[in-house]
Amino acid sequence: MEPRLKNLDHLFHPRSVAFVGATESMGKWGFIIFNNLISGGYEGALYPVNPGRESVLGFKAYPTVRDIPGEVDLAVFTVPARQVVAAIPDCVAKGVKAGVVISAGFKEMGGEFADLEAEMVAKARAGGMVLVGPNGQGICCPASKLFPWMPNFYPPDGKMGLVSQSGNVQNILLEGVVKSGFGVSKAVSSGNEADLRAEDFYAYFAEDPSVEVIVSYLEGIADGRRFLEIARAAAAKKPVIVYKAGRTLSGFSAARSHTGAMAVSDQLFDSVCKQAGLIRVHDINEAGIIATSFLHRPLPRGRRVGILTGGGGLGVIAADLCSDLQLQVPALSPETLNQIGKLMPNWWVPGNPVDLVAGLNFQSVMPIMEILMKSGGVDSVMPLFIGPPRLKGTEAPVKHPQAVEFSKVWKGMTQMWGAFAKILFSMMQQVQVPVYLVSNFGDEREIDLGSIMGDNSITIHPTIESACQTIRAMADYFEYQGALREERPGKPGRISLLENTAAIRKPE
Amino acid sequence: MEPRLKNLDHLFHPRSVAFVGATESMGKWGFIIFNNLISGGYEGALYPVNPGRESVLGFKAYPTVRDIPGEVDLAVFTVPARQVVAAIPDCVAKGVKAGVVISAGFKEMGGEFADLEAEMVAKARAGGMVLVGPNGQGICCPASKLFPWMPNFYPPDGKMGLVSQSGNVQNILLEGVVKSGFGVSKAVSSGNEADLRAEDFYAYFAEDPSVEVIVSYLEGIADGRRFLEIARAAAAKKPVIVYKAGRTLSGFSAARSHTGAMAVSDQLFDSVCKQAGLIRVHDINEAGIIATSFLHRPLPRGRRVGILTGGGGLGVIAADLCSDLQLQVPALSPETLNQIGKLMPNWWVPGNPVDLVAGLNFQSVMPIMEILMKSGGVDSVMPLFIGPPRLKGTEAPVKHPQAVEFSKVWKGMTQMWGAFAKILFSMMQQVQVPVYLVSNFGDEREIDLGSIMGDNSITIHPTIESACQTIRAMADYFEYQGALREERPGKPGRISLLENTAAIRKPE
Structure with missing residues (x-):
């Protein structure tokens, strides 16, 4: 794991949070997310940053991050793109370790907005700060009662680490998990992935003892070789489940305007999954359920x-x-x-x-x-x-005096x-x-x-399809683990196909 | 429609029902189904037939069907196979028009049990009586408050006609429909289809003004040519949606021991669907939702x-x-x-x-x-x-005094x-x-x-997959309807492939 990823400890367990853009204007992101954050029960110090206000929802506000009296571990941004970039030096000066940029209007808009994104990242990196986003919906860590994100939805703590290049898809995944009676350890809507990428979270989750299974939704991969190497190391430690969208021409076009993602040939991505030992799933509704299935259940030792x-x-x-x-x-x-x-x-x-x-x-x-x-x-x-x-609602329409009402039996x-x-x-x-x-x-x-x-x-499966896909995924993982055991203690021997990873990146 | 199918009016709207095997022994089918029938609110005359009892759940019982004083339109059977066969002549003598045979132990067991099934059908046909089953779970017709079936589940009245070669699959289909806020006009678990087959119900539903869309689950087809001709005529009048199981070798083996079904090559079945204008669906969880989509909604005139x-x-x-x-x-x-x-x-x-x-x-x-x-x-x-x-259950864990509780907004x-x-x-x-x-x-x-x-x-779709499958099914149907209009008033020109229908039946 790269040393700078230690900053993710501050992202998920901050002692204090600055919220750049907190407001009381209902309907604005700066209200919705700040409101969700305080409703989640976050117990550290909370500093709204808003030059136009004395306080926000009862919390004393500050004109800039520099004006905050105490130390700040994490900053959340909902202000327009240029103001985010302008606020980064303040954060760096303040010693902020991690930022969550919710704001859109960066690379997905192309041209000068892409330049703005690059400038933001350069400033943050130079100052030793890691960034999630921009153009994501935020993160959550139930163990820290930390919910600086868009949805007004609070999943319980669990053993899953989730990273998604789409916030709404993340919500659907999490809802599936919660409906199955499970929870999540950490969830990240990684947005445009200007700084931290999906594979960085694989690396962090692989070392995180509270995460037992990793799940992700991907649209694009910026650096195929890096992705493969990090994913492979993570998958050797824990199951990593992946849903990849933007497989088709229509899907890819949609992905480009969504997060500015670059195309990855689907066949090549499939081969990356096989080499890295990633478990690729093809039904987004099942991804969460397949992941929970890896918890507390032995692997099938074959396909019968x-x-x-x-x-x-x-x-x-x-x-x-x-x-x-x-x-x-x-x-x-x-x-x-x-x-x-x-x-x-x-x-x-x-x-x-x-x-x-x-x-x-x-x-x-x-x-x-x-x-x-x-x-x-x-x-x-x-x-x-x-x-x-x-x-x-489908009970007997009449209560016949002689009949037995089965719902009593069911209770x-x-x-x-x-x-x-x-x-x-x-x-x-x-x-x-x-x-x-x-x-x-x-x-x-x-x-x-x-x-x-x-x-x-x-885990209980809502459909036969769900159970069959899960059995297949777990049987594949068992086989991969076996192959891995045989391969060691020799050198890793599977990385050859992608020596030249330019192949998995098509230029735009 | 064959004239004998007029008897289906008595099946779905009987003025009186004899229940051969009605009992008060909980756990027995003769109890469960009789209990469901009276709980459904059936308003016609009800005659339990059980030689060992004076009455069943408050209804006067009779030793045989012959002993019933009034007329009987429909008989339901839950007694062992041999006793069903023995009771048929009584029904014929009494002028019973239709029977629902729930009992198992016929053709699906092979050998002498298959002979027993043939004997039962011969007796019924000679006496002008039609039979549903055996080895099914029964039927329902909410408009008649008629629920002589296994599940303790009462869907509301609707515009769908459903026939299924599996009772449990029928239940899953119906639950999908009910969850979508819709109902069913008539549902039939056709079991071994010894007498009435799926296509007979297509023919009946096609003429039934209370049915606007037909749905079916199939495992086997006994007579390919007959199926194709009847299905084609029905599909020209109303959308007919079909899910076919037993597509693979494993699936076919399972189907044979389930209802004694004969194999149908899956490719050939697909071509039958195309010729007949049947809408084949590949996800049983979606079949009901796809069907409701045909109600009250214009067809898409293309694929964009x-x-x-x-x-x-x-x-x-x-x-x-x-x-x-x-x-x-x-x-x-x-x-x-x-x-x-x-x-x-x-x-x-x-x-x-x-x-x-x-x-x-x-x-x-x-x-x-x-x-x-x-x-x-x-x-x-x-x-x-x-x-x-x-x-x-995913509401905010704390009620922060300054925060807005969004569930109020949602209400x-x-x-x-x-x-x-x-x-x-x-x-x-x-x-x-x-x-x-x-x-x-x-x-x-x-x-x-x-x-x-x-x-x-x-209709609202629970998944993107569901909506896409539905759009595709409806766009296909629009195209088929267009082709049909062009084809008329000439002779039907698509039936050639199956002139020799032996081809779609593999010998066992």
């Missing part, structure tokens, strides 16, 4: 999947999707089928997928899952929609599912075969399986 | 998409996904960009996607959307995540979104350019955009 299904059609769809992703749905041994058969009604048709046959007692599900996990015939188990709880199930999650968690550790539960979940359900499972450190 | 985005990264992802699906993201005319530019801040970078730039006032969204719709430069408009409401937004939906709906009708809103929605949000939009007959 045992499918357990609450309904035949779902098993058929799952078998198709496994095939699409080069996962196998192997035949089970006669012994395994025989063991399972003892727990099944007489109209059961033996096979993989194991069709649990509608109406099977829930008590049999865990024993059947255990047989599969211990069979030696599969590397992972995927149970589909076993007992999904009903969608709210009692919360405890049962909690117990199930605990057994499942310990069995995964014991047998070292991962289980990928697929089910509907969320607040719109009579019971929220996502929360119950998340509380027990188990 | 105008993207409006609340954040740059989302626009990049959307442009990529459009390209993947052969949709175009055209450059907008200088005139259009100029019109939009007048409503944008000075750091806006003109282009398509139109990046609304964070912080833009919501009041400008509708005017910009209108400019795009009326520009003549695009055939559809896709606005991405404009003002998505916050996920519950006031319900009305604003309702007004927006109404304007949008009427503008789509007026300009004849469809709009595909993408946003997070659901009960887990501070405001549920899905309900607000659904109440105003607008």
Whole structure:
């Protein structure tokens, strides 16, 4: 890790924050973000910088950063571009270690605005200050109660390090994680990446003990060789999940006007991922869920999947999707089928997928899952929609005096599912075969399986696609780790393809 | 439509129902489904048939169907396979017009059980009775308050006709529809399709004025030629959306043990879809949403998409996904960009996607959307995540005395979104350019955009993928309709490929 990245400690855990552009004009970024920052409960010293005001939302304001009495670790900027550049020397003079530049109007506008961006970076670097942005939405670090960012949204603390070249995409990723019952350690909307780039955060997160998995959204890569080297070192330590946009001509054009990104040939980027051991995902809605799956779950030691299904059609769809992703749905041994058969009604048709046959007692599900996990015939188990709880608002239209209202039954199930999650968690550790539960979940359900499972450190997948993509990603990572172990202690031998990294940068 | 399909009127709107196997033993299908039927509020006469009981859940029981005093339109069966076959002659004698066979243990078990199924069908057909199933989960028709099916789930009435070769897949489809604020006219879990097949329901739904769009999940096709002819006639009248599973070797093996389905080459099935004008979808989670999109929305007259985005990264992802699906993201005319530019801040970078730039006032969204719709430069408009409401449970951790709590602002937004939906709906009708809103929605949000939009007959898409797939499906349908119009009044000219339909059936 480059020595200057030590400044990121101040970025994520500042003792004090200067907010250049804090205001009480609702609708302005300087209001929204300052408001979010104080609502997040930040406990360090907070200094609004605004020459036109005595105070902002109850905090004493200062005309410039130089006028602040105490020390300042972090500065946040929401003023127009030229004023950001003008404020940097003040920050440097004050000993500010890190800045978050929210303001837009830099390189993405081209021409003189790109020059302005270069000037800002030069001044900051000369003064030993690192910068996030510009043209991002900010950062968050829940452990520090630090939320200097655009969204009025406060994810809980977790074990994921996130860096995104788009703020809105970051929000979607984080929402997926939160809905699954997980949180985030640090999230960074890196914007134009004028100074700090995605790979710098890979390097920092790789050394950060509170981060166990790294996730990122990328549109462009400024220096392919640097990216590859740093990403490779990070991926050797922790899983690094990447979604890359701007793959197509239309997408690339959009990316250029978004963050001024340079095009990267998609095929070449794919090869970078393979060489660096990055886990590339192709569905932005799944990226967060795939990441949480790496927490607390053993890796599958191969591509053989045992499918357990609450309904035949779902098993058929799952078998198709496994095939699409080069996962196998192997035949089970006669012994395994025989063991399972003892727990099944007489109209059961033996096979993989194991069709649990509608109406099977829930008590049999865990024993059947255990047989599969211990069979030696599969590397992972995927149970589909076993007992999904009903969608709210679709209850019986009439209360027939003689009928049984099942929602009462379901309310009692919360405890049962909690117990199930605990057994499942310990069995995964014991047998070292991962289980990928697929089910509907969320607040719109009579019971929220996502929360119950998340509380027990188990990720639940909303779709079969999600589970299959996750199994594939984790099986790939297991293989990569194995290759890495074999490769050591010799020299790294995979970096040859990109000796001349100019190849992965197309000139604009 | 074959004359015997007139019996489906009795299936969906029976004046009376006999339930062969109704019981009070909780956990048995004969209990669950009878319980669902009475809880659904069915208002016709209900006759439990159970020789061991005087009454079931308060309804007088009869030893056999023959013993029922009044007329019977529909019989539901949950007794073991042999008893179903034995009860058919009683039904025929009683003049029952339609049967729903829930019971499993027929053709999917092979051998003698397949013979049993054939015997059942022969008896029913000879007696002028049509059968749904066996090995399905039942049917529903909300307008008749008729829910003789497995799930304890009551979708509202709607304009969709649904037939599925898997009950659980049907449930997932329906949940997607209900979450989008829509309902279903009739849903059929067709099981092994011993008598009535998916295409019979296409034919019936095509003539049914309460159905405006047809959706189906298929694993196998018993008679390719018949399927093609009937499907083609139906698709000429209404959109028919199809998801086909069992595409791969693993998937096909699973399908065979599920419903005894025969394999269909996937390439050949694709060509059947093209010839018949079926809309094939590849994501089961989207099938229901794609279907609702055909209701109340004009078709796009081409493949040019105008993207409006609340954040740059989302626009990049959307442009990529459009390209993947052969949709175009055209450059907008200088005139259009100029019109939009007048409503944008000075750091806006003109282009398509139109990046609304964070912080833009919501009041400008509708005017910009209108400019795009009326520009003549695009055939559809896709606005991405404009003002998505916050996920519950991620509110500010502290209530800072000076801070503004945004959830208050959001609560006031319900009305604003309702007004927006109404304007949008009427503008789509007026300009004849469809709009595909993408946003997070659901009960887990501070405001549920899905309900607000659904109440105003607008489908909202949960993901960019969903919207892109829908635009593609509707653009394809528009093209097919155009081709159909040109083709008439001549003879149908597309049926040649399958003259020998043996080709689409592989022997087992």
